[in-house]
Amino acid sequence: MRLPGAPAATPAARPTAAERVRSILAAAHSMTVVVDGVRSEVRQLDGGDVLGRLHLHPAAPAAGHSSPAADDRPAIRLEFTDIAPTPVRDRVRARVTVLGHLLTPYADENSAPGDSTCVEYGRAILETSEGTSYIGLTELDEAWPDPLAPYEAGMLTHLLDDHPELVTLLLRLVSPLPSAAVVRALPLALDRYGITLRLEERRGHRDVRLAFPSPLDDVEQSGAQIQALLSAARRRSHRNTLPA
Numbered sequence: 001m002r003l004p005g006a007p008a009a010t011p012a013a014r015p016t017a018a019e020r021v022r023s024i025l026a027a028a029h030s031m032t033v034v035v036d037g038v039r040s041e042v043r044q045l046d047g048g049d050v051l052g053r054l055h056l057h058p059a060a061p062a063a064g065h066s067s068p069a070a071d072d073r074p075a076i077r078l079e080f081t082d083i084a085p086t087p088v089r090d091r092v093r094a095r096v097t098v099l100g101h102l103l104t105p106y107a108d109e110n111s112a113p114g115d116s117t118c119v120e121y122g123r124a125i126l127e128t129s130e131g132t133s134y135i136g137l138t139e140l141d142e143a144w145p146d147p148l149a150p151y152e153a154g155m156l157t158h159l160l161d162d163h164p165e166l167v168t169l170l171l172r173l174v175s176p177l178p179s180a181a182v183v184r185a186l187p188l189a190l191d192r193y194g195i196t197l198r199l200e201e202r203r204g205h206r207d208v209r210l211a212f213p214s215p216l217d218d219v220e221q222s223g224a225q226i227q228a229l230l231s232a233a234r235r236r237s238h239r240n241t242l243p244a
Contacts, residue, residue, distance in 0.1 A: 001028070013193055013215060014096055014193050014209065015146060015192075016143065018135045018140055018142070018157070021124050021126050021140065023145045024094060025051055026046050026049040026075055027145075029042040029043070030042060031045065033076070035076075048070060049087055054117055055117065056140075058120065058121060070120075076100055076119060077098070077227060079098060080097075080098075081094075084096070084188055085153035085156050086160050086186050087186070089198070093128065093189060094127060095127040097124065098123075098124045099122035099125070100119075106206060121137045123135065126132070143167045146191045147192055147218055148222060152189070152190045153220055156187045160186060160187055167186065168185070170195070170229060171185055171197070172234075173232060173236060174210075181202070181203055182199045183202055184199075184200040185197055185198070190222075193215050194209055195212075196236045197210065212229065213228050
């Protein structure tokens with residue numbers, strides 16, 4: 001069974017920009033809300049999908065001059081920071097900004113938007129080390145949060161804290177093999193398409209992506225897919241130790 005809105009995957013597949021945004025919002029525990037220039041921190045999200053608390057509406061088509069009522073609608077800006085759960089260098093993996101205008105009042109500065117909060121959607125902006133993407137409402141609606149998003153932090157920290165030898169084993173799948181310049185390798189990200197490792201050198205770092213044999217549709221499939229990667233790494237290691 002394929003997730004609604006999920007594209008067919010190739011071995012090199014990775015989340016689209018819209019999927020990244022949906023996943024970040026689905027796993028967010030905090031955000032910054034800016035309403036008409038007034039900033040407030042919201043820290044009670046508890047990993048609940050923010051889009052489940054908002055009603056996003058398309059912008060009304062412009063017809064001549066804007067009415068005074070439309071001009072008076074307060075602007076709203078939602079800011080999210082996606083931070084790696086493991087102690088890698090440069091832990092900020094992405095920043096997401098959702099822009100729009102309020103159609104109903106915002107509750108208060110100490111609470112997340114409630115079910116009665118309606119927003120005229122402007123756009124979402126995804127900023128990563130690879131660049132900046134702009135996501136429209138249709139793209140956002142058609143995307144689907146990654147099934148691993150709510151569990152990713154716990155899975156990566158468990159891998160690093162309890163099974164660091166498996167991270168070392170996965171390095172056998174990196175091509176070309178890491179050189180002696182790599183002083184540390186840590187799991188950086190996990191999604192339905194694969195796992196990303198950060199290889200840190202004395203100066204700088206690089207990220208490598210190891211794709212699952214097939215994309216996941218459910219978190220319960222993650223164990224088998226990770227085991228498939230580990231088995232491939234063991235086979236690669238065995239071949240490399242055979243006598244010539």
